[in-house]
Amino acid sequence: MPPLTPTGGPPWLTLLIFAPLAAALVASMLRGERALRVWTLLFTLIEAVASLGLLWVFDPGTARFQLVERWRWIPALNLEYALGVDGVSVLLILLTTLVMPLCVLASWTYIQTRVREFLICLLLMETAMIGVFCALDFVLFFVFWEAMLIPMALLIGVWGGARRVYAALKFFIYTMAGSVLLLVAIIALYLETGSFNIPDMMGRPYSPTFQLWVFGAFFVSFAIKVPMFPFHTWLPAAHVEAPTAGSVILASILLKMGTYGFLRFCLPITPYATKVFAPWILGLSVVAILYGGFTALAQTDLKKLVAYSSVGHMGFATLGIFSLTRAGLEGATLVMINHGVTTGALFISVGIIYERLHSRDLGASAGLGKQMPVFAALLGLFCLSSLAFPGTNSFIGEFLVLAGGFQVSTGMVICAVPGVVLAAAYMLRMLQRFAYGGTDNPDHSKIPDLGIREIVALAPLACLVLWIGLHPQPVVHLMESSVANILQQATGPAGTVALVSH
Amino acid sequence: MEASQFLAFLPETVLILGALALFVVSLGDSGILYARPVSLVTAVASILAAAVSSGQDAVLFDGAFRADGFSQWLKVVMLVGYGLVLLLSGGLDDVRHEIHAEYHLFLAASVLGLCLLVSAVELITLLVCLELASFPLYLLVPMRREQSAQKSQMESAMKYMMFGIAANGVMLFGMSYLFGLTGTTSLPAMMPKLAPQLGSPLAIAGLLLTFAGLYYKLAIFPFHFWAPDVYQGAANETAGLIASLPKIGAVAVLVRFSSLAGPDSGGIAGVLAVLAVLSMFYGNLIALVQTDLKRLLGFSGIAHAGYALLGFVAADEPGYTASLFYITSYVLMVLACFVVICRVSPDGTNLSIRGLAGLHRRSPLLAVTLVVGVFALAGLPPFAGFMGKLALLKSALARGYLWLVLLAVLNSAIAIYYYLGVVRSACFGEAGENQSPIRLDIGTRILCVLLLVGILGLGVAPAAFLDTISSSVARLLPNGTRPAMAEQVHPVPAPAVVLR
Structure with a gap:
């Protein structure tokens, strides 16, 4: 990578990152629950609109990091405060800022206790999440990465369901245990390169053994976050117990950090090891797709169903990334965005059902669609999107992933295809029960349809489902050159140099 | 004068x-x-x-x-x-x-x-100062009020004193070796005379025995036996003192002494590495099963002393800097935990972890202080404990101690579990009786805010403080300022970009 040159101009990224922190400070002083909610909603909306400004200044034509800021942070440890974005991170930042106001809306009536602390946790999460996607200094990245743990664990542990403490601790221990090795890998990389700067670490001729170990440390940490198949057991617990907003953040943003880590670190920094491990990871991805599908099919708890479907969808993302083809990588990035949109919407929907029935049981919600036609229509759209129906967003992403996979291994893709069918099965099963299912349920006639607030919370996601589904070109255009660059780093000459030099 | x-x-x-x-x-x-x-x-x-x-x-x-x-x-x-x-x-x-x-x-x-x-830069003075610092502490422990439920303060005090005096004896014995080898008790004069003989078993034994007295203060394995009992037996306030300040003093003197040995004392580094690993594992594993909060902090303190030794294993300027930074941060973190113990504990008795239940309702400020202190001890960013750990791991890895670093991070993963147990009780636990809010006096509030600011400040912006430490350590080392680690390992080309 060329050296990272500060772009100059106003520090847009710093403002985006730390504005939520400032808003949290304001929130800590506001009085009155309603004022707090309105303030947080207003702020997150402003943040979302402001982040759209990134599109204005971001040039999708180049793969270089843009809007770069570089300051000395702790000279004694050689740490920098370095920020910058490429196409992939811009998309994820936009997704983050889009999801946050929806989370505030979705918790408007759901959260009734300790509202102030809840909203402050949300805002802290926003700071940390945007920070993760912007950081170009590895330690800074790690700081943001770990800073998410505490507010997220609190979101689950304080405002969650019956087994919330168990779920919060499990989430915390899993993620923390994964990241301690990441820290060692970061320091080892520093000792090889003399810098914590992420672009500086890319494309260097590390020895194969070194790459394998560093990749291993990366992999454990990111695979837990994704979560990939054998590391996924924290996910259902966390999703089921978390409040709606927590589930949405977890599904839409946090899971993306794992795949973002693969894209940002594994492929460009350890290309040799990536190639060595890729077949194995492809295998794990296929297992995840099938496992997620079958398990989702067996669930009667709506949240568990959506949670296991996440395992399957994220399997597509890792499948695309480690196919190491252009179509695969672009597809994987699209899957990341789409999963954020669709699964976020599904979790909000489940939250809406729960608020009305105080149950997430599939059986209890049977036939509810008759009373809630607007909701049924929206839920139907999201279900179609989740099963990758042509014309919805997920179709494009998963199609590209499978197309990329075909170039590598036909066998793998053929194994993964049942996953698509399974997705159709569990989603349609849910939709069928919800919209047309049983008449033996207690009387649902008193249940109101969606209010304005709830429609507003779902509408942007519905628009995105259709927009990306019918016209994905703007999104693809935004990330095209960055993805091409990552691919070139993973498969290009730098990888061969490493092989030759040792 | x-x-x-x-x-x-x-x-x-x-x-x-x-x-x-x-x-x-x-x-x-x-x-x-x-x-x-x-x-x-x-x-x-x-x-x-x-x-x-x-x-x-x-x-x-x-x-x-x-x-x-x-x-x-x-x-x-x-x-x-x-x-x-x-x-x-x-x-x-x-x-x-x-x-x-x-x-x-x-x-x-x-x-x-x-x-x-x-x-103190002279052996006898140093010993006298150490005693001056220790003896009052021996006396503070039994000053705890006697109640029917707590009569262990005398036993703790005896234990503390016996171990302390034994450790001092060992230290004196080691000093006698150093004096025998060099013929002087003045540290500056000893330095050049000791340097050529560093490889000799006598010098290594002398230095290690001398360190023993200081390891006792830090509660490094196998000089740790007093720590949990004294924490438990002493009044909460006294335990807070014993857990904090003397450790800074011990690390400081260790730095002065170790800088005598120079960076290439292979034998000493090996022994220190083993002691560090034993302390970490011993402290963390036993802390897992504690129910008394002070005992838990006692065992975790042993583990943290083990982390701090990593810098002495590295035995160079970044290492000593990291150790000093870590122990300073540790004092803030452990005080944050102790302020909660002192204020929550009803009537000054010992506090069990379960006794924290409902703290978030009883006193939000104390709950925040405890959570920040505990997560900082666990080494989570953006708190001071993380920066300290980063500096320590970096210095040890730069000297090639990969196995040591891996064991250290394994230990921080183990430690998460019991720290989370504390947070779980304070934040998620719902207690039945005794849910009265805790009133805090103004001094406590100031203390909490100071500790929070300190822990966060050292975690986010420690640049100036680290510079102070490293420049003062550099002047202490025999061969002047050593080049920074990065340059030693790999020559780094001048940055192409001028940082603002």
């Missing part, structure tokens, strides 16, 4: 005067009224004095006492810590009322010992 020499000794002078005043107070009957104000005034005055004398560089008392960059910032830290401990001890509910003045007197004497200790 010249003016500059007087300035160099100013913090200690103020402390001596304060201790004398406290002695006078203790003679009368109104100790309970005046002791704390006098102590507070002493602390504030001595912090100011230390700040004034921070730029001093002088040798006093025939070369036994040296005020230099290294000692002076440590004194500032130590005296600030003294102030924090005073705020922490508050009304001293758990100490018999008629001896409050004596308590404060001994406290001041112990801090005086620590301040002298970081300036």
Whole structure:
């Protein structure tokens, strides 16, 4: 990578990152629950609109990091405060800022206790999440990465369901245990390169053994976050117990950090090891797709169903990334965005059902669609999107992933295809029960349809489902050159140099 | 005495005067009224004095006492810590009322010992200072009020004293080796004479035995036996003191001593690495099953002392800097935990982890302080514990101790579990009875805010503090400033970009 040159101009990224922190400070002083909610909603909306400004200044034509800021942070440890974005991170930042106001809306009536602390946790999460996607200094990245743990664990542990403490601790221990090795890998990389700067670490001729170990440390940490198949057991617990907003953040943003880590670190920094491990990871991805599908099919708890479907969808993302083809990588990035949109919407929907029935049981919600036609229509759209129906967003992403996979291994893709069918099965099963299912349920006639607030919370996601589904070109255009660059780093000459030099 | 020499000794002078005043107070009957104000005034005055004398560089008392960059910032830290401990001890509910003045007197004497200790550059002086710092602590432990439920303070005090005296004996024995090898007790004179003989078993044995006295203060395995019992037996406030300030003093003296040995003392580094690993595993594994919060902190303290040893294994400027930074952060973190223990514990009794339940409702400020302190101990960013751990791991890995670093991170993963247990009880637990809100006096609030700011500040913006430490350590090392780690390992091309 060329050296990272500060772009100059106003520090847009710093403002985006730390504005939520400032808003949290304001929130800590506001009085009155309603004022707090309105303030947080207003702020997150402003943040979302402001982040759209990134599109204005971001040039999708180049793969270089843009809007770069570089300051000395702790000279004694050689740490920098370095920020910058490429196409992939811009998309994820936009997704983050889009999801946050929806989370505030979705918790408007759901959260009734300790509202102030809840909203402050949300805002802290926003700071940390945007920070993760912007950081170009590895330690800074790690700081943001770990800073998410505490507010997220609190979101689950304080405002969650019956087994919330168990779920919060499990989430915390899993993620923390994964990241301690990441820290060692970061320091080892520093000792090889003399810098914590992420672009500086890319494309260097590390020895194969070194790459394998560093990749291993990366992999454990990111695979837990994704979560990939054998590391996924924290996910259902966390999703089921978390409040709606927590589930949405977890599904839409946090899971993306794992795949973002693969894209940002594994492929460009350890290309040799990536190639060595890729077949194995492809295998794990296929297992995840099938496992997620079958398990989702067996669930009667709506949240568990959506949670296991996440395992399957994220399997597509890792499948695309480690196919190491252009179509695969672009597809994987699209899957990341789409999963954020669709699964976020599904979790909000489940939250809406729960608020009305105080149950997430599939059986209890049977036939509810008759009373809630607007909701049924929206839920139907999201279900179609989740099963990758042509014309919805997920179709494009998963199609590209499978197309990329075909170039590598036909066998793998053929194994993964049942996953698509399974997705159709569990989603349609849910939709069928919800919209047309049983008449033996207690009387649902008193249940109101969606209010304005709830429609507003779902509408942007519905628009995105259709927009990306019918016209994905703007999104693809935004990330095209960055993805091409990552691919070139993973498969290009730098990888061969490493092989030759040792 | 010249003016500059007087300035160099100013913090200690103020402390001596304060201790004398406290002695006078203790003679009368109104100790309970005046002791704390006098102590507070002493602390504030001595912090100011230390700040004034921070730029001093002088040798006093025939070369036994040296005020230099290294000692002076440590004194500032130590005296600030003294102030924090005073705020922490508050009304001293758990100490018999008629001896409050004596308590404060001994406290001041112990801090005086620590301040002298970081300036001592002569073996006998050093030992005397160490005793001055230790003996008052031996006396503070049994000052806890006797209640039906708690009678272990005498046993703890005996244990503390017996182990302390034994460790001092070992230390003296080691010093005799060093004296025998070099014919001098002055550290600056010893340095050149010891250097050529460093490989000899006698020198290694001498240094290691000398370190033993300091490892006792730090509670490094196998000198740790006193720690959990003393934490449990002493009053909460006393335990907070024992857990914090003496550790800074011990690390500081260790740095002074280890810099004697130079960076390439293979034998010593190996022993230290083993001790570090044993301390980490012992402390963390036993902490997993603790139910008493103070005992838990005692065992975790053993583990943290093990982490701090990593810097001494590296035995170079970044390593010593990291150790000093870590132990300073540790003091803030552990004080944050102890302030919660002192205020939550009803009637000054020991606090079980379960006793924290409902803390978030009873006192949000204390809950935040505890959560921040505990997560900082666990080494989570953006708190001070993370930066300290990063610096330590970096320095050890730079010297090639990959196995040690891996074991250290494995240990921080283990430690998460019991730290989360504390957070779980404080934040998620719902207690039945005793849900009355805890009223905090203004001193406690100030203390909490100071600790929070300190822990966060050292975690996010430690640049200036790290620079202070590393430049003072650099001057201490025999061959002057060593090049930074990065340049040693790999020559780094000049950055193409000028940083703003």
